[in-house]
Amino acid sequence: MTVLVRLVRYRVAVILGLTLLIASLTVSGFPSVTTLGLGLDRSATIGIIAIGMTVLLIARQIDLSVGSTFALAGITAIMLQPVIGIWPAALAGVLAGAAAGAFNGLLSVVFRVNALVATLATMLIFRSVAHWLTDSQPVPGTDIMLSLALSTVHLEIFTLRSALFVGSILLLHFWLTRTVAGRNLFAVGSNADAAEASGIAPGRTVFLAFVFAGTLAGVAGVLQSLTTNTGSPVFGAELIVTVIAAVVVGGTRIEGGRGSALGTLGGVLTIAALTTAMEFQSVPAYIQQVVVGLILILLVVLDRTVRPGPRTHAAAGVPG
Amino acid sequence: MSAVATALRMRGISKTFPGVKALSNVNLTVDFGRVHAIVGENGAGKSTLMKVLSGTYLPTTGTTDIAGVEVRMRKPADAQRLGIRMVHQELNLVPDLTVAENVYLGRMPRKWGLADKAKMVRDAAAILDELGAAIDPKARLGDLSISQQQLVEIAKAYAAGPRIIVLDEPTSSLSEHETAALFRILRKMKQEGIAIVYISHRLKEVLEIADDVTILRDGSMIDTRPADGITAAEMIRLMVGREVTNVFPKTPSEIGAPVLKVAGLGDGYNFRDVSFEVRAGEILGLTGLVGAGRTELARAVFGMARVTEGRVEIGGKPVAINSPAAAVRAGIAYVPEDRKDDGIVPSLSVRENISLPVLRKLSRFGRVSMSADRKLAESYTKDFSIVPPDPERRISLLSGGNQQKAVISKWLSTNPSVLILDEPTRGVDVGAKAEIHRIIGELVAGGMAVVMISSELSEVLGVCDRVVVMRDGHASAPVERAALSEARIMALATGEEAA
Missing domain, CATH: 3.40.50.300 (P-loop containing nucleotide triphosphate hydrolases)
Structure with missing residues (x-):
């Protein structure tokens, strides 16, 4: 393997490394455990949702409604607190996320609505429901102390949600690479007809992928509202863009069939590191977006130009 | 080898789509350890018949017996459980998985609940080797040439240890060399007692490999005959319902600059x-x-x-x-x-x-x-x-x-x-x-x-x-x-x- 191919293959790690290096050189005090912990915590919300999105993109699906699901789950978890208590309400919030995912899956698998269209519609619907439930007002939670407890830093690095993020990424990596169901997911995203002809049920796989993505958006939403002790209908309004950017920067292909958990981790951390470093440098927010956008384009173009074409006959031997 | 000699018996199979009768009253009997060719023009109903056999279509009428037992197949998985494997004309492989994963797609070996990659690679290598195909089981499938992918598709069907294997135009992307290799493989499968259904337009190949030939025309079964007693010209006549004198008519033309x-x-x-x-x-x-x-x-x-x-x-x-x-x-x-x-x-x-x-x-x-x-x-x-x-x-x-x-x-x-x-x-x-x-x-x-x-x-x-x-x-x-x-x-x- 040539150096170039190697560089492209591990391009996320390279970009992340470069970002950290440049940030360390230009921002004093950047390379510290505190910065790492901070970066992990602020990327945890994006990261947890990106896990679900990775699975969906590999299956050649997409869910634009995760931001709305995120808000809806958070509101559910807060509004039910006085009724059924904090932890049952949190569970209800996660279940609301799962239900939203199941609804998306239903539209996509049973009614065969294109995922982009289906989740664009549910993005609007879920968001409106969130506004309707709350009269467009933020809802306070019952226990302010809980939010402090959730923000406690353990082992000097991890908060509850960043630990959850990193742990889930590792689980996802294991699941995608080592389990039969994980490999079947790639098969469904790469060639659903072939998968079906081989006895895999693509419909069920896709449906479960939607439920999974909805559930994780729900988890992220519940954690967000518990941490802020607030349920708000405007939470996560622009989150979807960052989530997709992080997953794609991580090398997951939007056309399905290719992607990895560690890549998504790299993508999430790259975007977090970039924005953190630029904030330290007081780079205006709109410039930050330009940089993230350019890096996204750079990575995808690199992928397209260096990867050898799929149908070269070069390797064809003459068997027999 | 099974005690039952008849691997497959389809009786009175009809399939109607809105406005079209794709198959009408087709009978097909295939024995274990024999190659049964199905020939017919495009649109004669071969693909539809095979889709019935592979569980993709439920026939409108008719029955299917596998090894003497009547079965009802509603989806490809049903047919696979019964030991029927298809090698499709349109390649049914997953470009983003490895060769080994494709060979075991839908039935990957497990170890402690996980996909056993080492075993997959080992077994796929052995099968590819047996088939005489020099293909790296760890290569990404999409990086292979079309003819190599065709061989992987055949390896995939064979690896499943099928009772009945259906090949739909398997040689269309193979060179004559590779075709000869494929025929060696088919003869081997035949000896193992596998029933082989072989669909091809290449009548010469049909005559070379088949034991029996069934001819379809316009969704109906015209005849089933032993391959020994039939010529290519006769098959063509039965397929098109008329005599075709020269398959390769050469029009004389003036050659210029x-x-x-x-x-x-x-x-x-x-x-x-x-x-x-x-x-x-x-x-x-x-x-x-x-x-x-x-x-x-x-x-x-x-x-x-x-x-x-x-x-x-x-x-x-x-x-x-x-x-x-x-x-x-x-x-x-x-x-x-x-x-x-x-x-x-x-x-x-x-x-x-x-x-x-x-x-x-x-x-x-x-x-x-x-x-x-x-x-x-x-x-x-x-x-x-x-x-x-x-x-x-x-x-x-x-x-x-x-x-x-x-x-x-x-x-x-x-x-x-x-x-x-x-x-x-x-x-x-x-x-x-x-x-x-x-x-x-x-x-x-x-x-x-x-x-x-x-x-x-x-x-x-x-x-x-x-x-x-x-x-x-x-x-x-x-x-x-x-x-x-x-x-x-x-x-x-x-x-x-x-x-």
């Missing part, structure tokens, strides 16, 4: 230092084993791939061809090998496909003239007897042969002086094949220069005026028609002198 000249062309990788010329009114055959560089060469001449050396001349003048658009301007047309991916736009109608490259010519002030467009499509539909003769029909609904005729029409509409055809009759039925050969014959009679890439020796011998054989990226000197023989071509293609 060189039109396309390729001198020392190479891409530094797939082919090197290739030179040949094609004259007006001539069919130049370009053959060789799959992977010898024929398609890459054709794509380069048409501007779809870069060259690093040599030049191309049209009518004696060198032309720089760096894109298909430039090739079309220079008067070159290319009918690609991969009809589905490069040839047609499946969601458009026959008319829209045909006029695609000439829309600018058909339009005035930026507006496409609908009447000119329609006239163009109608004339080709009629001249080439495209069935159904409805230019507004979506092209993906046509049979392979008719799609191919539409693709050829599309390129003729650009008025080329050189037409390059890459495996023009691959996967099309006998009738359509004769039709396509007739069309090519008429074109050269009209003074066009044609380059025809084909892996099928009988076709090359039948239609070409001269033949260039490629081996490992190098081209032989052209062989004149008078000196052509199967042995001569095989000798040039393999580099081994025939005894």
Whole structure:
């Protein structure tokens, strides 16, 4: 393997490394455990949702409604607190996320609505429901102390949600690479007809992928509202863009069939590191977006130009 | 071997789609340890019958017995549980998984609940080795050539330890060498007692490998006979319901001045230092084993791939061809090998496909003239007897042969002086094949220069005026028609002198 191919293959790690290096050189005090912990915590919300999105993109699906699901789950978890208590309400919030995912899956698998269209519609619907439930007002939670407890830093690095993020990424990596169901997911995203002809049920796989993505958006939403002790209908309004950017920067292909958990981790951390470093440098927010956008384009173009074409006959031997 | 000799018995199978009766009252009996060929023109119902057998379609009426037990298969998984495996014509593989994962797709071995990759790679290597295929089980499938992928597909079916294996046109992308290897494999499977259903348009191969032959025509079963007592001519008669005298009619034509000249062309990788010329009114055959560089060469001449050396001349003048658009301007047309991916736009109608490259010519002030467009499509539909003769029909609904005729029409509409055809009759039925050969014959009679890439020796011998054989990226000197023989071509293609 040539150096170039190697560089492209591990391009996320390279970009992340470069970002950290440049940030360390230009921002004093950047390379510290505190910065790492901070970066992990602020990327945890994006990261947890990106896990679900990775699975969906590999299956050649997409869910634009995760931001709305995120808000809806958070509101559910807060509004039910006085009724059924904090932890049952949190569970209800996660279940609301799962239900939203199941609804998306239903539209996509049973009614065969294109995922982009289906989740664009549910993005609007879920968001409106969130506004309707709350009269467009933020809802306070019952226990302010809980939010402090959730923000406690353990082992000097991890908060509850960043630990959850990193742990889930590792689980996802294991699941995608080592389990039969994980490999079947790639098969469904790469060639659903072939998968079906081989006895895999693509419909069920896709449906479960939607439920999974909805559930994780729900988890992220519940954690967000518990941490802020607030349920708000405007939470996560622009989150979807960052989530997709992080997953794609991580090398997951939007056309399905290719992607990895560690890549998504790299993508999430790259975007977090970039924005953190630029904030330290007081780079205006709109410039930050330009940089993230350019890096996204750079990575995808690199992928397209260096990867050898799929149908070269070069390797064809003459068997027999 | 099973005590029951009859592997499969289908009785009175009918399948009706809204408005179409695809199968009517078909009976099929296949024994263990025998190769049963099914022949018929495209649209005769072979694919539908196989989809019933593979559990994709539930028949409207009729029963299916597997090893003497009546079964009802509602989905492919049901058929697989019963030991039925398909090798599809359209490759049913997953490009983003490895070769080993594809071989075990849908039934990966597990260890502690996880996919056992080491075992998969080991077992896949053993099976590929047994099949004589030099393919790395850890390679990404999408990086393999089409013929290698075909071998993986066969390995996948075989690895499942099937009782019945169904092969749909398995040799359409294999060279003669690889076909011979496949037949060795089939004979081995036969000895193991596997029942083999073999669908092919290549009657010579059917006669070589089959024990029994069932002929289908228009959704009905015409006859089942032992292969020993039947000739290719007879099969064709039963398939089309009439006598076809010559499958490869050769229209005599006046050979004129060189039109396309390729001198020392190479891409530094797939082919090197290739030179040949094609004259007006001539069919130049370009053959060789799959992977010898024929398609890459054709794509380069048409501007779809870069060259690093040599030049191309049209009518004696060198032309720089760096894109298909430039090739079309220079008067070159290319009918690609991969009809589905490069040839047609499946969601458009026959008319829209045909006029695609000439829309600018058909339009005035930026507006496409609908009447000119329609006239163009109608004339080709009629001249080439495209069935159904409805230019507004979506092209993906046509049979392979008719799609191919539409693709050829599309390129003729650009008025080329050189037409390059890459495996023009691959996967099309006998009738359509004769039709396509007739069309090519008429074109050269009209003074066009044609380059025809084909892996099928009988076709090359039948239609070409001269033949260039490629081996490992190098081209032989052209062989004149008078000196052509199967042995001569095989000798040039393999580099081994025939005894």
